[in-house]
Amino acid sequence: MKRMIIATATAATLLGLSACSSGSSSDSPGGSEAAAAVKAQATAPEGLVKAGTLTVCIDPEYAPLEYYENGTSGEIIGFDADAARALAGYWGLEFATQVTTFEGLQPGLTSKRCDIIPGGLYMSEERTAVLDGVAYMQTGPALIVGTAVQTDPAAEKDLCGLTLVGQNASENLTEAKRIAADCEKAGTKTPVQQYPKTSDTVLAVMNGKAGALIETDVAAVDIVKKSSGKLRLINGFFPPSTKFGMFANKDAAITAPLGEALKALHADGTLGKIAENYGLSTDSLNVY
Missing domain, CATH: 3.40.190.10 (Periplasmic binding protein-like II)
Structure with a gap:
């Protein structure tokens, strides 16, 4: 038993991954300089879970997309987390996270505990049948x-x-x-x-x-x-076959603004700077 505990701790340290408790929420102004530099450029979407705040459901154990900066504590950072921060800045909103497990992401969104899921989810036919998605990165x-x-x-x-x-x-x-x-x-x-x-x-x-x-x-x-x-x-065992998407509830008021904001942040280079900050290729960014 002691050996397993040590191994688990070692894996968590190596991967920058952490256990996370469902239902916790926090305001989070941190992240990369590129995300922090975004200024308000558009009217905030209607129908937010909390007025004046963009709330995202997130599972912070998936580096380099979303993870705790200290492994198990601190700010939630990563490409997806910072891209969502940039969205909040673009709309002039505060930013908050609703932390859950991976399995709890979609239920958290559909039960309106958050406004969007910022990433780590494929644009699969099954998912887009029940949620609105905006693609932003080629993956597989x-x-x-x-x-x-x-x-x-x-x-x-x-x-x-x-x-x-x-x-x-x-x-x-x-x-x-x-x-x-x-x-x-x-x-x-x-x-x-x-x-x-x-x-x-x-x-x-x-x-x-x-x-x-x-x-x-x-x-x-x-x-x-x-x-x-x-x-x-x-390398090359599976070809790139899909895209990551940011998701909102079906026909939500935030869907169209989400697509417009991601396109704007891609066009002005903000998403590219965030990607480079986490060692990701800007060639993989694909917003539509």
């Missing part, structure tokens, strides 16, 4: 393997027989289950594990409980970089 799944996998998988059939892992309620978990189902149709049992937090999925691979993790490409680079050589990224 990436494959991470542990040291127990000796050769680089080149095709999905090479994952057959491994234990795959993904985060609860994520499109990446759906992808892992699809691959496992294909493997089992071909006669090879391929277990799939799932955990509530990204840090749990990473720890499963680092500890050898799972052989491969499917993650988004943006997060995968950061995860592998901070794993002290215990994980490696299989």
Whole structure:
């Protein structure tokens, strides 16, 4: 038990990830200089959860998109968090976070505990059927393997027989289950594990409980970089196939202003500066 506690703490430190309690809210003026420099340029949207404030539902355990600056405390920073701060500045609003688990993001939005979800969510057909989304970044799944996998998988059939892992309620978990189902149709049992937090999925691979993790490409680079050589990224295994989006409730008053504001912040270079601040390529930004 003591060894597991130490391993968990180590993984959290390496990845800049943290446990977060559902329902907490905080005003958060920090973030990058680019986000802080944005001045009011447009009328604030109507129908906000709290007048004068942009409230976002966020799961701060997903570097470099959203995470606590001190690992488990401090300001919530990252590309998505700072982009949302920039939106608040653009509308002349205060900025507040409603912290939840990944699984709680969409319920938090639909129950009107927040105005938008700023990121880490694919623009999937299933999600856009029930929420309004504005795309802002090209992305897709990436494959991470542990040291127990000796050769680089080149095709999905090479994952057959491994234990795959993904985060609860994520499109990446759906992808892992699809691959496992294909493997089992071909006669090879391929277990799939799932955990509530990204840090749990990473720890499963680092500890050898799972052989491969499917993650988004943006997060995968950061995860592998901070794993002290215990994980490696299989470049090009999955092609970029979708986009990250910022989401609002269906037909919400904020939807059109959200799209206009993101386009403006992209055009004036604000989103590009925020991306560069977190080591992301500006080429991946795609706002429409």
